[in-house]
Amino acid sequence: MPVSAQGLAYEWYGDDGLPPLVLASGLGGLGGYWEPNLGALSQDYRVLTYDQRGCGGSTSDANPTVAAMAADLAALLDELALDEAPGLVGHALGGMIGLQLAMDRPELVLRVMMVNGWASLDPHTARCFDTRLALLRDSGPAAYLRATPLFLYPPAWVSAHDAALLTEETEARAYLPAAAVIEARVHAARLFDPGAYRLGAVATPVMCLASEDDALVPAHCSEALTKLLPHATLASFASGGHAVNVTRPDDFNARVQDWLR
Numbered sequence: 333m334p335v336s337a338q339g340l341a342y343e344w345y346g347d348d349g350l351p352p353l354v355l356a357s358g359l360g361g362l363g364g365y366w367e368p369n370l371g372a373l374s375q376d377y378r379v380l381t382y383d384q385r386g387c388g389g390s391t392s393d394a395n396p397t398v399a400a401m402a403a404d405l406a407a408l409l410d411e412l413a414l415d416e417a418p419g420l421v422g423h424a425l426g427g428m429i430g431l432q433l434a435m436d437r438p439e440l441v442l443r444v445m446m447v448n449g450w451a452s453l454d455p456h457t458a459r460c461f462d463t464r465l466a467l468l469r470d471s472g473p474a475a476y477l478r479a480t481p482l483f484l485y486p487p488a489w490v491s492a493h494d495a496a497l498l499t500e501e502t503e504a505r506a507y508l509p510a511a512a513v514i515e516a517r518v519h520a521a522r523l524f525d526p527g528a529y530r531l532g533a534v535a536t537p538v539m540c541l542a543s544e545d546d547a548l549v550p551a552h553c554s555e556a557l558t559k560l561l562p563h564a565t566l567a568s569f570a571s572g573g574h575a576v577n578v579t580r581p582d583d584f585n586a587r588v589q590d591w592l593r
Contacts, residue, residue, distance in 0.1 A: 339391030342382035346374035352418035353377035356426030361387030368581035386513035394516035402432035417442040434536035443537040450553035452525040484575040531560040538564040548574040
């Protein structure tokens with residue numbers, strides 16, 4: 333993977349000349365999170381994925397705020413000097429990075445889709461973060477990874493994909509960010525709260541996409557966010573869990589393509 337001047341590893345998918353599309357992952361921070369979606373989306377778009385600071389092939393330090401994460405992405409887009417502003421699809425924390433980019437550098441993003449994101453931390457999500465960090469601190473990375481599917485996927489999907497999840501869990505130990513990086517990223521997500529005034533000034537079109545059965549970020553967070561943004565629309569899946577792009581890739585890809593058109 334190429335690495336930017338700021339130390340971010342990134343990758344392009346799709347032919348030159350196609351409209352650009354940025355995919356920003358959530359807490360895990362890896363561009364590879366979007367593997368179930370790349371084949372379909374890269375047919376019509378030149379898709380950019382990247383490893384966020386402290387994750388995967390990117391530089392090892394961590395950003396303390398979502399604003400700093402958005403500044404990293406802005407620097408990458410500036411360096412790439414695209415001919416046109418891309419659309420951006422962000423999952424959870426990645427969606428907040430996209431929204432922050434729309435607030436700070438609106439000329440760099442055409443539109444933003446926030447998948448299971450929020451305007452301010454919900455108490456339920458805070459409890460989930462507390463639980464995940466307690467596992468990481470007290471039981472170690474293996475226990476943290478073992479529990480991760482419980483927060484990302486519906487129970488029936490976990491049951492049906494247990495063997496694949498066990499393989500993924502073993503492989504993930506090799507590229508799991510350092511515990512200090514995970515803590516810093518959770519802390520940044522907790523602090524994200526732009527407030528009604530800044531959100532009310534966002535001119536970029538935003539779609540807030542929620543999963544009604546999300547066990548990590550309740551769907552009402554997307555509903556609340558939509559009400560604060562002047563050019564936002566709300567859409568939802570009845571099922572699919574927090575990582576709906578993984579559990580329902582065909583439906584998710586179709587929704588993204590319809591939105592981009």
